[in-house]
Amino acid sequence: MAQTGDPTAPSTVAGDVVRRIMHLSGAMRHFMDVDLAALGLTPAVARALRELDPDQPLPARDLAERLDCDPSNVTLLVDKLERLDLVRRQVDPADRRLRTLVVTDSGRRVRDQVDRIMSDSRLLDGLTADELATLRTLLWKVSDGGCPTEPPLT
Amino acid sequence: MAQTGDPTAPSTVAGDVVRRIMHLSGAMRHFMDVDLAALGLTPAVARALRELDPDQPLPARDLAERLDCDPSNVTLLVDKLERLDLVRRQVDPADRRLRTLVVTDSGRRVRDQVDRIMSDSRLLDGLTADELATLRTLLWKVSDGGCPTEPPLT
DNA sequence: TATTGTTATACTCTATAACTATA
DNA sequence: TATAGTTATAGAGTATAACAATA
Numbered sequence: 625m626a627q628t629g630d631p632t633a634p635s636t637v638a639g640d641v642v643r644r645i646m647h648l649s650g651a652m653r654h655f656m657d658v659d660l661a662a663l664g665l666t667p668a669v670a671r672a673l674r675e676l677d678p679d680q681p682l683p684a685r686d687l688a689e690r691l692d693c694d695p696s697n698v699t700l701l702v703d704k705l706e707r708l709d710l711v712r713r714q715v716d717p718a719d720r721r722l723r724t725l726v727v728t729d730s731g732r733r734v735r736d737q738v739d740r741i742m743s744d745s746r747l748l749d750g751l752t753a754d755e756l757a758t759l760r761t762l763l764w765k766v767s768d769g770g771c772p773t774e775p776p777l778t
Numbered sequence: 779m780a781q782t783g784d785p786t787a788p789s790t791v792a793g794d795v796v797r798r799i800m801h802l803s804g805a806m807r808h809f810m811d812v813d814l815a816a817l818g819l820t821p822a823v824a825r826a827l828r829e830l831d832p833d834q835p836l837p838a839r840d841l842a843e844r845l846d847c848d849p850s851n852v853t854l855l856v857d858k859l860e861r862l863d864l865v866r867r868q869v870d871p872a873d874r875r876l877r878t879l880v881v882t883d884s885g886r887r888v889r890d891q892v893d894r895i896m897s898d899s900r901l902l903d904g905l906t907a908d909e910l911a912t913l914r915t916l917l918w919k920v921s922d923g924g925c926p927t928e929p930p931l932t
Numbered sequence: 933t934a935t936t937g938t939t940a941t942a943c944t945c946t947a948t949a950a951c952t953a954t955a
Numbered sequence: 956t957a958t959a960g961t962t963a964t965a966g967a968g969t970a971t972a973a974c975a976a977t978a
Contacts, residue, residue: 639897644917649803743793763798875936
């Protein structure tokens, strides 16, 4: 249920890879959280802003889906984004139940910064361009399609 | 500060790798959390149990260091582990300020399960043995030494 | 006086359930 | 009656500050 291969073996290659990925992602998250905090954003608020499309206002419900969380959670996150003047709620005239989320001008600027912070690759600086490309290809093979970026070019 | 290369570029190979690693680790964590919950453990409590050495009781302070968190947090986590009968607090006779954390017999068994769950590699099943080995080598190059397992063999 | 651990408290993140407004 | 969003509430996770016991 939890491991490929002999369950009495203390370590497998796959298990080691899993542990390293979890470790590496934790270290990446640490750097991200520090930089986001310097921007005055908590991690959850930053992620919410990042999932919004500045060029196509989104109903709150769709944001909940993108964040894979409960709509009541989105209410609180958008409360904070609105207090920071990064997002405005706007009633949809076509269906007055819907509240579309509009990214403000300052929201656009902050969102760009969030995007850069959440792609921070300083921990990969030790890899050559070739190694980076190989890593990307391997990760692409593992990806379940939920990752929105394009397939590897090299 | 946040990205290698041209900051106006919408995407870099390194940035893409970072995003995929964060995405993959999130999916892995999701599976782990489900399996840990089936064991009756929250993620933080499971991580605390995992950091304990069943063969060498550890002062609470050292566990805080391993978890990179405040000692007050360890108090609460160990409260829960003790209530589950997985860990016992024991006063160190040599220095009565120290509370060493002893893993119980049932704690040992649960800890083994936690270890397996937190090495769950089902998401890597699509990779060949060669690809897995390559991935491991690349992750080893990136690791900062904080990961306790041995270097790649292949 | 310094250190270990605990308590009290607070903030973030998230979910469930009950509610309101709209369809 | 069904859906979108909000409110109230609760629990997990974590931190800071004040405190007790021990060194």
